[in-house]
Amino acid sequence: MSEHPVEYRVAVTRPEAHLFDVQIRLEDPVPQGQVFSMSAWIPGSYMVRDFVRHVGCLKARCGDRELALTKLDKQTWQCEPCDGPLELSYEVYAWDLSVRAAHLDITHGYFNGTSLFMRLHERDQRECRLHLSPPEKVQGDWKVSTAMPLKGAERYGFGEYRCADFDELVDHPVEMGDFTLASFEACGVQHDIVLTGRHQADMERLCRDLKTICEHHIRFFGEPAPMDYYVFQVMVVGDGYGGLEHRASTSLLCSRNDLPAADMSGTTDAYRQFLGLCSHEYFHTWNVKRIKPAQYLPYDLSSESHTELMWVFEGFTSYYDDLGVLRCGLISPEEYLQGLGQIMTRVWRSSGRFKQSVAESSFDTWTRFYQQDENAPNAIVSYYTKGALLALSLDLTLRLESNGRYSLDDVMQALWQRYGQPLVGLGENDMPVLIHEITGIEVGSLLDRCLYGTEDVPLEQLLPQFGVSFNLRPSASSKDKGGMPDTEAEKARPLLGARVVDDHGEARLAAVFDDGAAQAAGMSAADKVIAVNGLRVSSANLESRVAAADVGACLEVHAFRRDELMVFQLPLMAPKKDTCYLQLIEDDEAAADRRRQWMGLG
Numbered sequence: 001m002s003e004h005p006v007e008y009r010v011a012v013t014r015p016e017a018h019l020f021d022v023q024i025r026l027e028d029p030v031p032q033g034q035v036f037s038m039s040a041w042i043p044g045s046y047m048v049r050d051f052v053r054h055v056g057c058l059k060a061r062c063g064d065r066e067l068a069l070t071k072l073d074k075q076t077w078q079c080e081p082c083d084g085p086l087e088l089s090y091e092v093y094a095w096d097l098s099v100r101a102a103h104l105d106i107t108h109g110y111f112n113g114t115s116l117f118m119r120l121h122e123r124d125q126r127e128c129r130l131h132l133s134p135p136e137k138v139q140g141d142w143k144v145s146t147a148m149p150l151k152g153a154e155r156y157g158f159g160e161y162r163c164a165d166f167d168e169l170v171d172h173p174v175e176m177g178d179f180t181l182a183s184f185e186a187c188g189v190q191h192d193i194v195l196t197g198r199h200q201a202d203m204e205r206l207c208r209d210l211k212t213i214c215e216h217h218i219r220f221f222g223e224p225a226p227m228d229y230y231v232f233q234v235m236v237v238g239d240g241y242g243g244l245e246h247r248a249s250t251s252l253l254c255s256r257n258d259l260p261a262a263d264m265s266g267t268t269d270a271y272r273q274f275l276g277l278c279s280h281e282y283f284h285t286w287n288v289k290r291i292k293p294a295q296y297l298p299y300d301l302s303s304e305s306h307t308e309l310m311w312v313f314e315g316f317t318s319y320y321d322d323l324g325v326l327r328c329g330l331i332s333p334e335e336y337l338q339g340l341g342q343i344m345t346r347v348w349r350s351s352g353r354f355k356q357s358v359a360e361s362s363f364d365t366w367t368r369f370y371q372q373d374e375n376a377p378n379a380i381v382s383y384y385t386k387g388a389l390l391a392l393s394l395d396l397t398l399r400l401e402s403n404g405r406y407s408l409d410d411v412m413q414a415l416w417q418r419y420g421q422p423l424v425g426l427g428e429n430d431m432p433v434l435i436h437e438i439t440g441i442e443v444g445s446l447l448d449r450c451l452y453g454t455e456d457v458p459l460e461q462l463l464p465q466f467g468v469s470f471n472l473r474p475s476a477s478s479k480d481k482g483g484m485p486d487t488e489a490e491k492a493r494p495l496l497g498a499r500v501v502d503d504h505g506e507a508r509l510a511a512v513f514d515d516g517a518a519q520a521a522g523m524s525a526a527d528k529v530i531a532v533n534g535l536r537v538s539s540a541n542l543e544s545r546v547a548a549a550d551v552g553a554c555l556e557v558h559a560f561r562r563d564e565l566m567v568f569q570l571p572l573m574a575p576k577k578d579t580c581y582l583q584l585i586e587d588d589e590a591a592a593d594r595r596r597q598w599m600g601l602g
């Protein structure tokens with residue numbers, strides 16, 4: 001006889017209070033007293049979030065009898081022994097508008113299983129059924145969007161869904177609401193785009209562009225696609241950005257202006273970034289959802305789970321996201337190089353890259369990358385940005401040393417065939433061995449220097465061999481993201497050496513950079529600058545006032561630290577060359593050939 005499934009029920013009866021009602025029913029609980037727990041984190045977002053903090057009114061029953069509960073730790077309970085069936089009920093407060101948790105009001109409901117569902121210990125390998133009840137007291141005609149396999153429910157309907165186990169149950173977020181829906185097919189697989197929130201997006205354009213990207217990635221790893229249905233779940237807001245990958249869907253948060261308008265010609269920077277985000281999350285369908293660190297097979301969602309491998313899972317994905325958009329023709333080589341120059345600028349501007357290696361950044365992501373404070377630029381390196389540049393360095397190195405025979409694409413495809421498809425975890429030290437096996441090329445020393453060490457990736461040497469010049473220049477202002485030459489620079493413009501943000505018109509320092517003028521003067525993050533050389537400044541003109549002065553001059557700066565007025569002498573120095581841009585070199589045919597192969601342009 002087959003095992004009883006674990007039955008989960010979610011009801012929306014109090015959306016105005018942002019409460020989901022959850023019930024769990026288990027026919028045959030563990031005889032000694034069923035243990036169950038909430039998750040501390042959600043895969044893909046590496047920070048302990050203690051989802052249990054939003055759980056209330058927990059009760060356990062067996063028939064008419066209420067069962068006593070013993071709390072074992074912050075998120076785990078044991079209930080008194082019973083023969084079953086065991087029924088748990090509780091409410092979950094859902095008011096976190098992000099892709100990582102749950103959100104519910106009268107206009108829509110969204111949840112990740114990690115925010116809503118208790119894991120029943122020793123029963124978590126069993127089939128899970130999820131019953132979604134039609135909502136009460138809501139606006140509009142609600143439908144359901146999830147990549148969770150259907151049991152009794154119809155596609156987009158309330159009713160019953162089914163998962164093989166708890167791990168799958170928490171990997172299919174659910175969106176409920178009166179959303180916009182559009183569908184397309186990519187390599188024979190149905191893909192849905194679901195937009196919640198007010199928008200005027202050109203759905204045809206979205207479908208066309210996402211189809212191009214999805215087909216590119218499916219063919220990159222090889223048909224057939226590893227899922228038989230896929231959903232882009234998008235929450236559209238005034239100002240927001242975020243994405244989280246799942247095995248057959250992605251949850252995205254974007255700004256209304258990121259989406260293509262009906263009358264839009266060409267591609268805006270914002271839409272290009274949105275396509276890059278979609279490409280990134282879709283690439284994760286293979287890289288991290290199926291090719292996984294051994295550490296995550298299975299996930300331990302009860303506490304931090306450490307791996308040094310985020311350079312492969314986030315770094316490589318960050319490399320292939322924009323490269324994929326370029327290779328399928330949605331952006332030009334110049335636009336691609338502009339984006340790459342901006343990533344380089346982010347890395348080159350942060351002195352933290354000399355203090356933390358990418359491998360350490362990955363291992364410590366729980367306490368450092370995901371918990372950044374005002375000192376982060378001086379203290380840490382991002383495994384996304386430097387990881388992407390490391391991927392680029394590996395790709396270019398493999399292409400050069402094999403005379404164009406091999407590239408990082410071959411390594412990715414081998415990762416898929418050897419680890420992803422058979423679901424074998426990637427060991428912490430497997431990568432250099434695998435790369436050598438596939439290409440015959442030794443990358444240990446590059447990894448020692450730039451992954452486990454804190455050296456800069458050798459792009460200055462590599463890129464020119466692909467017909468791309470690597471250039472560094474001083475930053476024009478804190479709004480200067482790099483990626484382009486500075487055509488307006490007539491003289492060296494001194495910089496404040498701090499990130500300035502607007503605080504009700506006033507200029508507040510959000511971060512003070514190592515070795516910059518502000519730090520030398522003794523200024524700190526959170527200082528509010530009110531005057532330079534005796535004249536009032538605002539957030540709008542502080543930086544231009546500093547830039548207008550001469551290198552070598554000293555400015556008198558008045559600022560409030562808390563409620564204390566302070567005076568600083570700001571010594572203006574020559575700006576560092578920390579802003580990168582890349583340009584095509586057209587006069588070297590062999591290099592241009594290599595570039596076309598790398599960029600997939602024939």
Ligand code: ZN
Pocket residue numbers: 280284313314317
């Ligand atoms: Zn990612």
